[in-house]
Amino acid sequence: MTTTAVKPRVMSGMRPTGGLHLGHLVGVLTQWATYCDTSDAYFEIADLHAYTTGYEDPQSIRDARNEMVAVWLAAGVDPQKSTIFLQSAVPEIAELHTMLSMITPVSWLERVPTYKGQIDALGQHVATYGFLGYPLLQLCDIAIVRGERVPVGRDQVAHLEFGREVVRRFNFLYGEGNDVLVEPQPTLTEFAEVPGSDGRKMSKSYNNAILIADDEETTTKKVRGFITDPQKLRKGDPGHPEVCPVFALWKFVNPLKVDGIAAECRSGALGCVADKSDFAEQLNAYLRPVRERLNVYRDDPAQVERIIAEGTARTREIASAVIADVKRAMRLL
Numbered sequence: 001m002t003t004t005a006v007k008p009r010v011m012s013g014m015r016p017t018g019g020l021h022l023g024h025l026v027g028v029l030t031q032w033a034t035y036c037d038t039s040d041a042y043f044e045i046a047d048l049h050a051y052t053t054g055y056e057d058p059q060s061i062r063d064a065r066n067e068m069v070a071v072w073l074a075a076g077v078d079p080q081k082s083t084i085f086l087q088s089a090v091p092e093i094a095e096l097h098t099m100l101s102m103i104t105p106v107s108w109l110e111r112v113p114t115y116k117g118q119i120d121a122l123g124q125h126v127a128t129y130g131f132l133g134y135p136l137l138q139l140c141d142i143a144i145v146r147g148e149r150v151p152v153g154r155d156q157v158a159h160l161e162f163g164r165e166v167v168r169r170f171n172f173l174y175g176e177g178n179d180v181l182v183e184p185q186p187t188l189t190e191f192a193e194v195p196g197s198d199g200r201k202m203s204k205s206y207n208n209a210i211l212i213a214d215d216e217e218t219t220t221k222k223v224r225g226f227i228t229d230p231q232k233l234r235k236g237d238p239g240h241p242e243v244c245p246v247f248a249l250w251k252f253v254n255p256l257k258v259d260g261i262a263a264e265c266r267s268g269a270l271g272c273v274a275d276k277s278d279f280a281e282q283l284n285a286y287l288r289p290v291r292e293r294l295n296v297y298r299d300d301p302a303q304v305e306r307i308i309a310e311g312t313a314r315t316r317e318i319a320s321a322v323i324a325d326v327k328r329a330m331r332l333l
């Protein structure tokens, strides 16, 4: 038995929507990189999921695919020690989705909070059949590789809970005492809240994000545009670092400087302009190695394609065994 056999199977995914930013890097991708060492990790390009809200613009989903994977690799996700795969290229996922849809009550899907929430936020054009089924498709992503642990943010826990119920129902109906499908456990990673330039959560859709792909000049300009403590109008005014998004970002970029900056901000010795220019420099230094690696992968699209193709082939081997088990249990075989 190889050592990988005893490592837990971790599975997670991301929709290729483009514009990966500092929040993705410090919140998610650095953790994904560590899973490469500690687990048997599967990372999915959830391109079908991207169509649930982005079906009107297929080209941007296509364009985001390789770019997103290039950022994953640049952030330290190691394709030698993990499996990166493309959702739409694993037809077993869609097959499982159809089979599980037969036993999934519509009311369970309607109850998932993101369903109504996203329709309210994005409008009726997202109220498709596929969008309703989003959490079921997500379960299929996980179940198709027998994923045991799923590192996700808080907003995804309801999807996992739903998925676990579907698995229990399947095993109850067809398992004859066996767990044909694995109940996935969310690994609630306290994803660091990374604020953007307006103090809200950093997000491409809020237009407040520092992108991994930004150049250094753009980064510096964006840092200058960050809000700070609204009560600190000029250098000399005592500041409140705990309300300042620039201060919050310092913690990721250079934790050693945090105490000193907090003290000098409070006393008034440090002004926001000086702090921002120091921070922009440090942030660019922090991002430089990632950006350099990103450029290497961008210059070699064939390598990125190969990594995705190899990972997808490995995934399909497991997926076809799972489909066979599911079909046997459902008396389709």
Ligand code: TRP
Pocket (backbone or CB within 6 Å): 011, 012, 013, 014, 015, 044, 046, 049, 137, 138, 141, 142, 150, 151, 152, 156
């Ligand atoms: N729904 C996830 C998100 O928006 C992305 C995703 C798709 C996913 N399939 C997954 C996450 C499977 C974990 C496991 O962030």
